[in-house]
Amino acid sequence: MSDAYEAELVVDRRDAAADGVLALTLRHPLGEQLPQWEPGAHIDVVLGPGLERQYSLCGDPADRTAWRIAVLREPAGRGGSAHVHEQLGQGDKVRVRGPRNHFTLRPAPRYRFIAGGIGITPILPMLAAAEAQGVEWTLLYGGRTRESMAFTEELRRYGDRVTVAPQDETGLLDLASVLDGVPEGTLVYCCGPGPLLDAVEERCPAGLLHVERFTPKEQPASENTEFEVELAQTGTTVTVAPDVSVLDAVRASGVEVLFSCTEGTCGTCETDVLDGTPDHRDSVLTDEEREAGETMMICVSRCRGKKLVLDL
Incomplete structure (x- = not known):
């Protein structure tokens, strides 16, 4: 699966959204409209050779003239955030896709939103959508300190439906207050650090929870076996060795496919x-999507048999 839109956009604004968080507003250099998007969407940002990252869109989906993203400075990261904070200036161009x-806001009579740190970015437009729909919703938003939590000023307009809970003031998030006794029909949306998502998953009934992970979820230990992949569009069959990913085997055969994180978190290589039957090892697909087996992330997932046929 691929996305048709790819373009160089210009950095129109750089704003400090919080301590260590930089908000960038991107526009087309010729003023062309950007593709439509819905809350939960993200874009690929190509920062340089081998330096490609995914950032959630956190602006207004109705504004076709600009995309806003927010980037947390991560000193122990792999270089993407440092590049954005130190080298990507106003007026510079950056390639995006x-x-x-994979974090779509599904219709529901009420929502419980939980965000941790930079995980507020995909949640922010969801709040505006829920507000526009006139449904019941609340947000529990945690972070290390109040100063490190982005967009708190924007959240003030929602009043007491938003609970801002910095860890240095209130301790760990009180998940029980949000998740215990959730009324029937409520959907829970959560984004943030892995430990927060794991804790929410433990408390939340199956089928109600939707999460987006920035880092891979720990997968059960499993043995890799050799299998074949038939590429339906070319008729080529490639062998995937135990120590090789489907993505690498396909690319080695001469077929170019889009990919980015190679960790099963971004969805680019879907x-x-x-x-x-795929052996799903990603952190993107829902349980229902895994059961259906209609798509797979070829950077990490494998085969539960001897052969897969892929639309490549």
Whole structure:
């Protein structure tokens, strides 16, 4: 699966959203409209050779003239955030792809939103959408300190539906206050650090929770076996060795496919499965999508049999 839109956009604004968080407003250099997107979507930002990152869109989906992203400075990161904070200035151009959405806001009579740190970014437009729909919702938003939590000023307009809970003031988030006794029909949306998502998953009934992870979820230990992948568009069959990913095997055969994180978190390499049963090892697909087996992330997932047929 691929996205048709790819373009160089210009950095129109750089704003400090919080301590260590930089908000960038991106526009087309010729003033062209940008593709439509829905809350939960993210874009791929190509910062340089081998330096590509995914950032959630956190602006107004109705504004086709600009995309806003927010980037947390991560001193122990792999270089992407440092590049944005130190080298990407106002007026500079940056190549983007997308948008892509694996965190779609599904219709519901009420929502419980939980965000940790920079995980507020995909949640922010969801709040505006829920508000526009006139449904019941609340947000529990945690972070290390109040100063490190982005967009708190924007959240003030929602009043007491938003609970801002910095850890240095209130301790760990009180998940029980949000998740215990959730009324039927409520959907829970959560984004943030892995430990927060794990804690929410432990408390939240299956089917109600939707999460987006910035880092891979720990997968059960499993043995890699050799299998074949037939590329339906070319008729080529490639062998995937135990120590090789489907992505690498496909690319080695001469077929170019989009990919980015190679960790199973971004969804860039999502590929349609025409036959066979994938062994899903990503952190993107829902349980229902895994059960359906219609797509897979070929950077990490494998095969539960001897052969897969992919739409490549």
